[in-house]
Amino acid sequence: MRTQSVLNLLVIDDDQLYAERLVHLLDGYYNTINLGFLDDKEELLKLLRQPWDVLVFGNAYDMSFTDVVGIVQEQGVDLPMICLMNEEMAVSANDDEGFPDIISGTMVKALKVEQEMAVVMSICLQHDNLRSRRELKMLRRVLSEAEQRANVLIKNSKSAVAYIDQGIHIFANDPYLQLFGFESMNDVIGVPIIDLIAGGDNVKGFKKFLRQFDKGSRQEVEFEFESVRTDGSTFEAKLQLAAATLDGEPVTQVIIQQNNTNSAEVAKRLAEAERKDSLTGIDNRRGFEEEMARVHQQARQGLLTAALLYIQLDNIGKISSSLGLQGIDATVKQVAYTLDDLITDGHVSRFSDTGFTVLVEDKTAAELKKLAEVIGSRIRDMLIEVDKRTISTTVSIGIVKIEQNTAEPSVVLERAMDAIHQVMVETSNHGGTYHMYDPSEHANSDDHALAESLIDAIANNRFELSFQPIYDINNDRSDFFEVYLKLPLADADNTVLTPDQFMGVAKTHNLLEKIDRWVLINACKKVNEVRKNHPEARLLVQLTSASLIDKKLPNIVSQLIKAVGGAAGTLTLQFNEKAISDHLTVAKTQFSALSQVGCQMGINNFGSSAKSIEIASFVQPDMVRLARSYTEGLESADNLEAVKSLIVRTNDINVDVLMPYIEDAATMSISWSVGARYLQGYYLEEPSSTIKVVN
Structure with a gap:
């Protein structure tokens, strides 16, 4: 077994x-x-x-x-x-x-x-x-980090908290000292906790209560009693016990609340704390959702118009590769402070690890675009100091107006994400600008027209495929081909659509799986012909998130691999890093199932998040294809070091790296030295409608 x-x-x-x-x-x-x-x-x-x-x-x-x-x-x-x-x-x-x-x-x-x-x-x-x-070792580290966080929270807590060992005080925070009248922690250390309890019956009951807790009983963790201050005055209090650690040693945590404490005020403070982001001090996602619900309701009632700006950091993958978590935290904090300073008449929150939201009211489209420009410019000009190094970042901004007939908050947020995606499409994944969501561009009539074209293309093979060679440094050959999809339209302008222009509509009309299936089958037909004369030819095919969660995919792929010769590695499927991150557990299962039928696995747009290495370690791909930003600006020592660092860490987990978008001689000469196994780009060879194997 x-x-x-x-x-x-x-x-x-x-x-x-x-x-x-x-x-x-x-x-x-x-x-x-x-x-x-x-x-x-x-x-x-x-x-x-x-x-x-x-x-x-x-x-x-x-x-x-x-x-x-x-x-x-x-x-x-x-x-x-x-x-x-x-x-x-x-x-x-x-x-x-x-x-x-x-x-x-x-x-x-x-x-x-x-x-x-x-x-x-x-x-x-x-x-x-x-x-x-x-x-x-990992658990000890987690415990140490948890203890460190807990101690920081306790020291800054407004609740009266102390640690005791065998009934003796060994630590107390400021509210605890103030509650009982101690001037400093030195005054309370060594004092038995029963000295703070008034009345013999209370002391006797507390000793029994503490003995039961020390023996492991957790049925009763609260004890109500009359407490005595150092000046002899008393007050009614409630004591709560919890097991804890201090400097790695087991202790008992004590929290004391006065019974006359204003519970409404406490609840208010707790609610405020729950909506704050611990790193930046601005509102977190929960705070955003509460504010969004208020704004959305008032907009529906016609009391105001508003807008959502979703702000996404662009080069977080590079920052992570260069400076790790310290660089990410420093960048996130400075961006948060800048947004909080800029937005004086709106609501700023940290929505995700590297995403922020801004809600503003009663602004025209022109004013919203101007605000986005100001935000982008201010952040672009920031210099962020991290451990004697200076870094910078840019942001991509999606804008959605919230009016009386607006969609539900979740849909508004999804539209902001779509606007961010459009920024990436328009800038070839550079980011650094904004896009305002225009409902007229997504009208149902246009969607249906394009959907009909997609259905026709699937049924009548009207899609077109092109193939770009990938150079394998280890084997000194270029018989590995990436497959690209496009859709020619029957119009006077001979328009050709790329996937970023039609996949959104395909998703809405549940066509992603069918398009993926068409690409797989027809690409394998092409390579099958080529492999008769070049048996080592193989394919790299990009699939959508719909196929990532399709349980039938391994069986289909197994049949296709057998049809083209049955050789393991003939077919490599790659999925976008974002899609894998969104379906991490499912992706691991899918990767394993596909690997078992002889299919190699890849991750596209790799390095675009702060957890790229962790994602790759979890799903165990055969190769990764770097995000476009890593191939750009290699003449900069910092950028080159970020690329080398990411490739070394990827190779350390036994995953090969593909360096794409090599468009000039300078990039080509540097790419040889960074440790990638595969090289690809227009400088080497452009995509072609046929598979050309050069011996």
Whole structure:
């Protein structure tokens, strides 16, 4: 029975057949086994840069087992090691030559080489042990971070909070000190909590209450009593207990509320806190939704007109690659402060990680466009200081008017997102400008006309495909082709529509799956003809989010791969990073199912979010195609470093990188050196209606 999904096994030995036998025996316990095999020191130093789960040592050209242990320890790698002993080595072990039965109980074991199942069981156990250590390390980090956040919140809380250990105060925040009349924390540390309880019956009842809590009972966590201040005055109070940690040690948290506290005022403060963004101090998504509901209701009643501006940071992927979370936080905070300063007669909120909303009232279309220009200009001119480095950013803005006959708030928000998408279309994914949603551009009559053309194109094969070669640096060949779709219209101007011009309507009329199916079938027909003379030819096909969630897709793809020769890797499907992020769990299942039928998987527009590496690690694609912004401005040292950093991190998780949009010689010369496996662009070759394999 398979108990794990992936094992990264590193074998140091001069017998590769033995390593392959181990892999065969381990196959019953793992879905995937990545084998690294070597027998010399130089190769070991290289391979230790990659993540491994277990190291098995037999015989090496220029290393002893002691050497290997030293190298691994010098590199600071947590890597279980298993030493294999033959008869000669076993004799040495008896002569105290350095091969004991166990070296570090959970790390290194010495086993006889011929006892293969014992070696296999030891590998599985050591891997389980390593996973437990990694999970424990992660949990400790999460606990430490949670404790740090909790302590910051408590110190800044207006509630009276203290920590006690065995009934003795060890910490109290300012409201707690003020409530009981202590001048400083030094005055309360060491004071038993029962000294703050008035009356013998109260003290007796509290001791019993505290003993029950310390024993693990959580049925009662509140205790009402009369409390006494340092000056002898008393007040009615309610005490609440909770388990907590302080500096990693278990303690008991105490929250005390005066019974005469104005509950309405407390509720008001809590409501205000819940609608505030902790990083920027402006309203969060909940605050936006409440304000949006108010504005929308008044607009429906004809009391006002309003508008929503959705503001999206453009180059957050680059900032993340260059400066990590620190750079993202600094950028988000400065943009938030700038918006809050600019919008004096409206409502600003942080809607998502890198998205903001602005609600303004009673502005004309011209005034809204002017406001968007001012916002874009002010943010574009900002200089953001992060760790002695200066960065900048731009924003894309979607504008939607809210009037008496406007749609529901969710639809208004969706239209703002559509306007952002239109900005990206108009600027070839550069962003940095605004687009106002115009209902007349989305009238039902126009939608229906285009939908009819799409249905006709599917039924009568009126779509057209083009194919652009991708150069494979590793294999020095260009027999890998990306497929592009377009729709010629039968009009006097010979108009040709690209997917960004018709996919919105296709989605509205539930045609995405049918279009994806048409592309897959017809692209495979084309490559099938080519593979008769060039059997290595293969395709990269972009599909929509509709196919990402289509459970029938793996079966269809399996049949198509068999139809074109049945070779694994003939077909690579790629999905947009945003679509994968929106359907993350479904995407992982779909990627796995497609991989099992011999289809390779890719992510398009990769690096466009702050969590690109995490997304790739989760769904495990074979390759990624970088977002357009990474190919631009490579002459800048910061931009080049951001690209290299992203590619290195992607390669570290065993995913190949495609560098697209190479349009000139300068970009081409730099692209060779950044670590990408695949290169693509008009400088290499333009898309063509035929698949041309150049040997």
